[in-house]
Amino acid sequence: MxxxxxxxxxxxxxxxxxxxxxxxxxxxxxxxxxxxxxxxxxxxxxxxxxxxxxxxxxxxxxxxxxxxxxxxxxxxxxxxxxEDEESDSKAxxxxxxxxxxxxxxxxxxxxxxxxxxxxxxxxxxxxxxxxxxxxxxxxxxxxxxxxxxxxxxxxxxxxxxxxxxxxxxxxxxxLPLPAKAEALAWLSGQRLADAESQLAEAGGAPLAAIERADAETLAARRAFLAELADPRQLDPLALAERLDKQKMEVARVTDWLSRWLHDLASLGLAESIRYYPDEAGRLGSLAKALDPVRLMRYHDTVLEARKFSSHPLNARLVFEQLLFGYQQAVRPMNKG
Structure with a gap:
């Protein structure tokens, strides 16, 4: 097909x-x-x-x-x-x-x-x-x-x-991304709720939009972004522990994080949002005070972590390091 x-x-x-x-x-x-x-x-x-x-x-x-x-x-x-090569029973x-x-x-x-x-x-x-x-x-x-x-x-x-x-x-x-109208028409036929924002979050890829839209993943993503939107209240250790208990994959979390950072940088440079248009208010409030150079350096760190997300890792430790790094990257610029 x-x-x-x-x-x-x-x-x-x-x-x-x-x-x-x-x-x-x-x-x-x-x-x-x-x-x-x-x-x-x-x-x-x-x-x-x-x-x-x-x-x-x-x-x-x-x-x-x-x-x-x-x-x-x-x-x-x-x-x-x-998963457990040493176990003989129902591995x-x-x-x-x-x-x-x-x-x-x-x-x-x-x-x-x-x-x-x-x-x-x-x-x-x-x-x-x-x-x-x-x-x-x-x-x-x-x-x-x-x-x-x-x-x-x-x-x-x-x-x-x-x-x-x-x-x-x-x-x-x-093979290119489909045109937005064509993708939305197809997603409409799949009865995807809130198709436009789901397609944006998936970077314009319709099948990825379907995959990301299951209720559990959607709730986890929204909760994660809400934490990112208020970095002063963010507790990296507690959030890393929660992500680990939820069995969130490092690849998925770095994907959410890199998209959030892209939109923050894009707002500051071009006043546009690609991935999270439904988060425009939170993104806009946060983007005003950021140092774009520091933000892009941290974005590179996240992309590097995503490269190795398929390797055996201590996911909780990776989450902790990324979240502490995020707090540093989004510190307000010193205006003095």
């Missing part, structure tokens, strides 16, 4: 016909449907009917892919591993941060086999930046000398984190 805002990109891609590359890198903001686009392409490439416009959806190949058991399709995602499972070299070695065996249906062998890798170094190097060898009929679709939210040698072996297709 393609989303409405993807139709023109799809038509431009499929018009290339047999000139499609053996490795395609789909890039763009999270939450715009890159994975859906990649799956649609994989289905089209394996469809056994005419693929002049789109996969037919009714042939055996389409049915197998939709059911997740097409013999000529593989999807690589971060592995699921035991919980959690997603890893990485796609491993063993996964890529298994993939390399798959792509060198003959296709079961006599056509292509298609691989979807997402997110591609989750390839660890060993896995990336193992994949590179196959991308450099791909077997006939093997096609790779890489999906990446942060494509610059990929090895330059992998990027150079792929043709990049940058």
């Amino acid at each position: 393609l989303y409405p805002w993807q139709q023109s990109d799809w038509q431009a891609l499929i018009a290339q016909g047999e000139r499609l590359p053996h490795a395609l890198l789909l890039t763009g903001e999270p939450g715009i449907g890159k994975q859906a686009f990649g799956r649609h392409l994989a289905q089209a490439l394996l469809c056994e009917a005419s693929m002049a416009v789109r996969p037919c959806g009714v042939c055996d190949a389409c049915n197998w892919l939709q059911a997740g058991n097409h013999p000529d399709f593989r999807e690589l995602t971060p592995v699921v591993e035991d 919980k499972k959690k997603p890893s941060a990485w796609i491993t070299v063993d996964q890529v070695r298994d993939l390399n065996q798959f792509v060198h086999l003959s296709a079961h249906r006599g056509g292509r062998r298609v691989t979807l890798i997402q997110p591609a930046e989750a390839l660890n170094l060993a896995a990336a190097n193992a994949l590179l060898k196959t991308l450099e000398e791909p077997p006939a009929g093997a096609i790779f679709i890489l999906v990446s939210h942060q494509w610059r984190r990929l090895l330059p040698t992998i990027r150079s072996r792929c043709r990049r297709l940058a």
